Amino acid sequence: MPIRTASARWQGNLTEGSGNIRTGKGGLQGNYSFKSRFEEGEGTNPEELIGAAHAGCFSMAFSKALADAGTTPTSVETTAKVHLDKTDAGMTVTRIELDTVGEVPGIDEAQFAKLAETAKQNCPISRLLSPGAEITLTARLTS
Template sequence: MLHIRKSSRASWSGPASTGSGTLDLGRRGASLPFSLRGRVGDEPATNPEELLGSALAGCFSMSLANLAEENGTPVESISAVAVVHLVQTEEGFRIPTVELSCVVRVPGVAQEVVREMAERAERTCPVRLLYTADVTLRVEVES
């Protein structure tokens, strides 16, 4: 059985409203600033929701590419976007929905086959399995 461990690190300084932090991603050492103002305002910083969206879009893209390759029809390109909806409820903040959309180019493959592979990739990619939110998928197949 294959078991892979990946890690990231977060650090934070100051109060939530005015403080900020850094997210250190993986072994390449990429570091991203994040803050509450980046979450709810216009500050040029990221936030956990954007990272969850990136993780889902990336995982979905790799899963779809893998399914297409297993099908003998490798993809030429995939562009995926995940829009994560953060809402405040009486119990606190939660993510009820995520809109996942993609534009896929798989030359010589029927659009319905590409859509079926995309739906399977959305259902089975490991990051998707972490979500309790409803994830909707919109697929555009380019010829």
């Protein structure tokens, strides 16, 4: 399997500096700052990138689980809300809320929910993050 890379460059001090984050092949690039991370400033932040990675990984894992069960999805769309909180250990990602909507012909709500939970448990990014962060899932089936 290939090794994935990403890079970041920061210039200046913590509160007034700025930086740029880039994935290895340049598919994603973004500016970030103290304000974009800890306030509501323009730009991205590491937590958004974790959310994007988690949402993407989960969507793929869920699509695979659905197809393996004989119900190939038309689409799976997932949003991840990453909570960065101050704890005794310092700033910590404490919780990630996955919210997914799937358009899956020929499946009932119970099977959909079961496969979504299985995908959450088996997604590589969930496995990486779950020892330290609570991961919740809301899964909705659309027609």
